[in-house]
Amino acid sequence: MAIGDWLVILPVIVPLFFAALAAMLRQRVRWQARIGIFAAGALVIAAMALFVKVYRHGPLAMTMGNWPPPFGISFTVDMLGALLSLSGSSIGFLVAIYALDDIDIRRQGFGFYPLFLIMMAGANGTFLTGDIFNLYVWLEVLLISAFGLLVLGGEKIQIDGAVKYSFLNLVATSLFLIATGLLYGLTGTLNFADLAIKTPGHASDDLLVVVALIYFVALAVKAAVFPLFFWLPASYHTPRFAVSALFAGLLTKVAVYAMFRLFTVVFAQGPEVVFQLMPQAAAATMVIGAVCALAQNELRRMLGFVVISGIGAMMLGLALGSRDAMAGGIFYIVHSMIVMVGLYLLAGAVMRFTGSERYAEIGGVYVASPLLAASFLILSLAVAGLPPFSGFWPKAILLRESLKQGLVWPAVALLASGFLVLVAIARAWRYIFLRAAPQGSTGDVAAAHEARFPPLNAAMIWPILILAAAAVVIGLIPMSMMPFAAIASDGLLDPTGYIDAVSGVMP
Amino acid sequence: MEPLFAIAVAILFGASTYLMLSKSTIRLLIGVVVLSNATNLLIFTLGRPAHEAPPIVPKGLSSPTATIANPLPQALILTAIVIGFSLFAFTLVLAWRAYEEIGTDSSEEMRLAEPHHERPRQGKAPPR
Numbered sequence: 001m002a003i004g005d006w007l008v009i010l011p012v013i014v015p016l017f018f019a020a021l022a023a024m025l026r027q028r029v030r031w032q033a034r035i036g037i038f039a040a041g042a043l044v045i046a047a048m049a050l051f052v053k054v055y056r057h058g059p060l061a062m063t064m065g066n067w068p069p070p071f072g073i074s075f076t077v078d079m080l081g082a083l084l085s086l087s088g089s090s091i092g093f094l095v096a097i098y099a100l101d102d103i104d105i106r107r108q109g110f111g112f113y114p115l116f117l118i119m120m121a122g123a124n125g126t127f128l129t130g131d132i133f134n135l136y137v138w139l140e141v142l143l144i145s146a147f148g149l150l151v152l153g154g155e156k157i158q159i160d161g162a163v164k165y166s167f168l169n170l171v172a173t174s175l176f177l178i179a180t181g182l183l184y185g186l187t188g189t190l191n192f193a194d195l196a197i198k199t200p201g202h203a204s205d206d207l208l209v210v211v212a213l214i215y216f217v218a219l220a221v222k223a224a225v226f227p228l229f230f231w232l233p234a235s236y237h238t239p240r241f242a243v244s245a246l247f248a249g250l251l252t253k254v255a256v257y258a259m260f261r262l263f264t265v266v267f268a269q270g271p272e273v274v275f276q277l278m279p280q281a282a283a284a285t286m287v288i289g290a291v292c293a294l295a296q297n298e299l300r301r302m303l304g305f306v307v308i309s310g311i312g313a314m315m316l317g318l319a320l321g322s323r324d325a326m327a328g329g330i331f332y333i334v335h336s337m338i339v340m341v342g343l344y345l346l347a348g349a350v351m352r353f354t355g356s357e358r359y360a361e362i363g364g365v366y367v368a369s370p371l372l373a374a375s376f377l378i379l380s381l382a383v384a385g386l387p388p389f390s391g392f393w394p395k396a397i398l399l400r401e402s403l404k405q406g407l408v409w410p411a412v413a414l415l416a417s418g419f420l421v422l423v424a425i426a427r428a429w430r431y432i433f434l435r436a437a438p439q440g441s442t443g444d445v446a447a448a449h450e451a452r453f454p455p456l457n458a459a460m461i462w463p464i465l466i467l468a469a470a471a472v473v474i475g476l477i478p479m480s481m482m483p484f485a486a487i488a489s490d491g492l493l494d495p496t497g498y499i500d501a502v503s504g505v506m507p
Numbered sequence: 508m509e510p511l512f513a514i515a516v517a518i519l520f521g522a523s524t525y526l527m528l529s530k531s532t533i534r535l536l537i538g539v540v541v542l543s544n545a546t547n548l549l550i551f552t553l554g555r556p557a558h559e560a561p562p563i564v565p566k567g568l569s570s571p572t573a574t575i576a577n578p579l580p581q582a583l584i585l586t587a588i589v590i591g592f593s594l595f596a597f598t599l600v601l602a603w604r605a606y607e608e609i610g611t612d613s614s615e616e617m618r619l620a621e622p623h624h625e626r627p628r629q630g631k632a633p634p635r
Contacts, residue, residue: 133583140590147597156608160619163605166598167535171527174542177587178549184580185553238620 010046011124019117036113040096047089054082059501070191076130080488094463099242119145161238168231172221179214193502209271222255237300241348249341264492278319283413286312290420327489328397342467359431375468384422390474512552519545543591554580
């Protein structure tokens with residue numbers, strides 16, 4: 001095995017190794033952050049190296065323990081996996097830096113960084129694995145680290161959120177396992193590449209419809225698709241801000257990724273019924289998420305519904321199924337990772353300034369920090385899909401593809417959800433940033449705020465600025481993202497390269 | 508053999524669904540455990556259990572001589588049991604902590620994260 005092959009597994013090994021190290025050095029609280037940030041940085045480099053290699057050589061595979069595929073667990077990376085691994089690792093690095101300030105020393109002592117690194121390993125494992133049972137295992141790794149992060153600190157509200165989060169997600173992963181068991185019973189294989197060859201032979205089998213539907217429901221719960229999203233608004237606003245941001249950037253996107261993988265490579269000719277359900281579910285998720293966002297009076301609870309609304313747009317890309325539409329969906333995943341993490345981190349900075357997230361109790365952040373207000377404006381206009389920010393291009397692509405296929409109502413839903421999100425965001429902008437703080441703001445507003453508001457640490461402001469800058473750069477130069485999304489989409493529609501990479505490992 | 512297992516799996520799925528419809532977190536928890544065990548039995552059944560030789564390659568040969576039992580479902584179940592058990596342990600502690608801290612085991616009454624009233628807090632506000 002050449003040394004280059006190790007690259008395939010490096011984005012999983014690096015965080016797992018340092019998570020173990022950080023857990024062993026739990027008593028040395030000062031070392032936690034150093035190990036965490038170093039590991040997150042190393043992970044970005046590893047993911048970048050893998051991305052470059054996949055871009056140059058096409059899909060790569062590596063099979064564990066020298067078992068020939070499809071018997072051994074193959075790690076298989078194509079453009080989609082490498083792209084999401086790179087963007088997920090990058091936002092992970094920024095969250096790790098932000099956590100320096102947001103996660104207090106007590107919570108660092110409880111093991112924030114080991115849990116964070118395990119979550120990064122779980123996410124990268126999901127993106128890179130080529131085996132469906134192994135995907136289930138990584139989903140469980142993500143789940144257990146998410147449980148730990150969710151209750152870190154043990155406040156009442158966190159436990160409340162964690163109860164709802166954990167039960168619904170446990171049921172969803174159980175459903176995923178049931179479907180995996182049935183699929184194995186049907187086809188006798190668990191390897192994605194092998195499944196891509198074998199499932200078409202069972203296309204007329206009724207059991208395949210059942211399997212596909214169970215997978216769809218399981219992943220729809222995990223991705224927070226309407227009407228299965230209720231765990232998300234119950235839990236995402238309860239943990240620390242860095243944790244919320246990580247969840248918003250990684251967890252639902254991992255489930256969307258699994259959908260993209262399953263319903264193209266495995267169920268390409270698959271049961272019609274899933275592909276008939278998908279556009280409806282996508283449109284409903286977009287619109288209802290946005291309507292619910294409009295009704296919220298707390299910043300993070302509003303953002304939770306904006307996350308849901310975005311999930312609908314990604315799913316629409318998959319539902320439309322053409323090359324450009326899927327590329328648009330993949331583009332949207334990356335955009336949503338950047339923008340949602342940015343907004344959640346920004347909510348943390350707002351909380352630092354004002355001590356609350358409720359619209360009724362706060363205000364005047366624009367006066368206190370114009371920089372923060374500008375970042376909010378950029379990120380929120382990006383999330384609503386206005387030019388010249390990153391959300392505009394994937395939405396424009398999805399709109400065009402939808403109309404090209406003669407589907408008017410998904411296009412209308414896309415535009416309506418964008419408009420409603422814009423209104424919801426404008427409410428937050430007006431209450432939190434533009435108007436003066438409701439109490440104690442008599443006389444010279446600026447001076448009063450200066451006295452009240454502590455300055456933000458560099459660790460808190462820089463990740464937000466970097467993410468806002470990324471939203472602008474991708475918005476101004478969409479070709480910095482689109483070619484990669486298009487290659488990823490091609491790889492899903494024609495998985496020959498993927499299959500060849502796996503069978504190339506066969507002795 | 509297989510129909511018998513299939514019926515057992517169906518009964519377990521039914522029982523777990525019934526339990527999970529409850530508001531009590533403990534019943535929910537038991538429902539989730541039954542669900543994960545039902546899943547394990549399902550995977551076992553799907554591996555087509557049969558009275559065959561154990562999957563051991565005789566000395567000096569590179570492949571087994573007779574038909575062998577399929578070892579993969581057992582490996583899958585073993586993994587699923589370990590994962591399921593650890594998650595069960597966590598959720599059990601979580602349910603207990605929720606009962607201790609919030610003072611209820613009814614999912615209906617756990618409204619700290621999403622309070623019913625949206626007016627400004629007064630009196631006994633949920634602490635943050």
